[in-house]
Amino acid sequence: MDLELMINSLPKLLNAAVITLKLLSVSLIIGLFIGLFFAILRLNKNIFINRFAYGYSYVFRGTPLLVQIFIIYFGLGQIEYLRSTVLWVILKEPYWCAIIAFALNTGAYTSEILRSAFQTIKPGIIEAGKSLGISNKVIFYKIQIPIAIRQSLPAYGNEIILMMKGTSLASTVTIMDLTGVAKYIISTTFKPIEVFIVAGGIYLFMTFIIHNVIKFLEKKYSFN
């Protein structure tokens, strides 16, 4: 055990953890909107819209996140047309490519979580809203969405933790996040166990915090 290395690498790894958290929070926020959008499409009765939304979530849940990042980072740059558009400003940055991949990925999982939450809402609640003369739009935004959010909290908490682990793949496209820096230190010092303990500890700490925040929210928004 090389305690000195562990202490010396801690500040570097903590700095990198900030990047991990940035990647995580930005992609979660974008992913939540994507997920909500596709969950609503899934509830649509039009078979084409429905199939399209299902196809999206099937493809993104059925392929590894690494493939998705590589397609966006290495693949899209190959299209000449894209290089001449405004989009290229975003797509040439590995940081944004990673975020796009993460957001699309978590969006697919989130859409499934929200869809099942919408489907478990008791019809009686919606009927009660209708009989009170509330418009469909208000029922959706003021009744269905809050209930769905409460229903999906436990599953969404898991998704946040999975996504946090997923952000480690950003290191494969040259971003120095927590895993990226950990790998760099390991490959320069050849002390994998020490670095793993420190970096793994930081990850576990973040998991612990997320887990408890979700638990707190679950309690706060529980029905009784």
Next chain:
Amino acid sequence: MELLAFGDTGWGDELFRATLMTIAVSITAMIIGFLFALIFTPLKLSKNKFLNFIANSYTTIIRGVPELLVIYLFFFGGTGAVMFVASIFGYNEYIEINAFITGAFAIGIISGAYSTEVFRGAIQSIDKGQFEAANVLGFNKFGKFFKIILPQTLRLAIPNLSNVWQITLKDTSLISVTGLVEIMRQSYIAAGSTRDPLFFYSFAAVLYLLLTFVSMKLINRLEVKYSRGY
């Protein structure tokens, strides 16, 4: 399409072999995971606090730390660990572990943590009466486990194990960082030499989709088999 030709002109046969490699690594990792689950599930269910603590640390750490970090630990630390154990037995030569074993072991440990949780949940949800009835009927410990508990556990566990399998299959793409030539690594090589990453990574995505689709169909059949009588 020419890019996918078999033989020297295309990447078809290479990608086919890489797909077989992905399947082989996934199955090996899944089996290693089952072995870990076999050890840690009883520890999780045991009444001994210390054994509980060991099993809980295993599942919590592995499920809370990114897969890539675990793979790096094994990739950089695996050789050192094996050489250290060998040096205790007086063997001091350099030992090279191949990428397949390192990768399958790293993914296996991850998949084992998920399997442990699945089996724990399944065993806990079996009615207490089943254990008691088996005792009353005079089954010995062995018969009780294999004839009464295990078949019911499998029925409850298979849907969740199919999720673990999907996770394991997708996680094998991360082994490409260690240089094992599976789908991802082969696509990386092909993309580099043809300068056509979009095509090859998309094709890799299709291969993974195909694998998950086919395995889902097979697992559904297994599910039907184990839930007859319900």
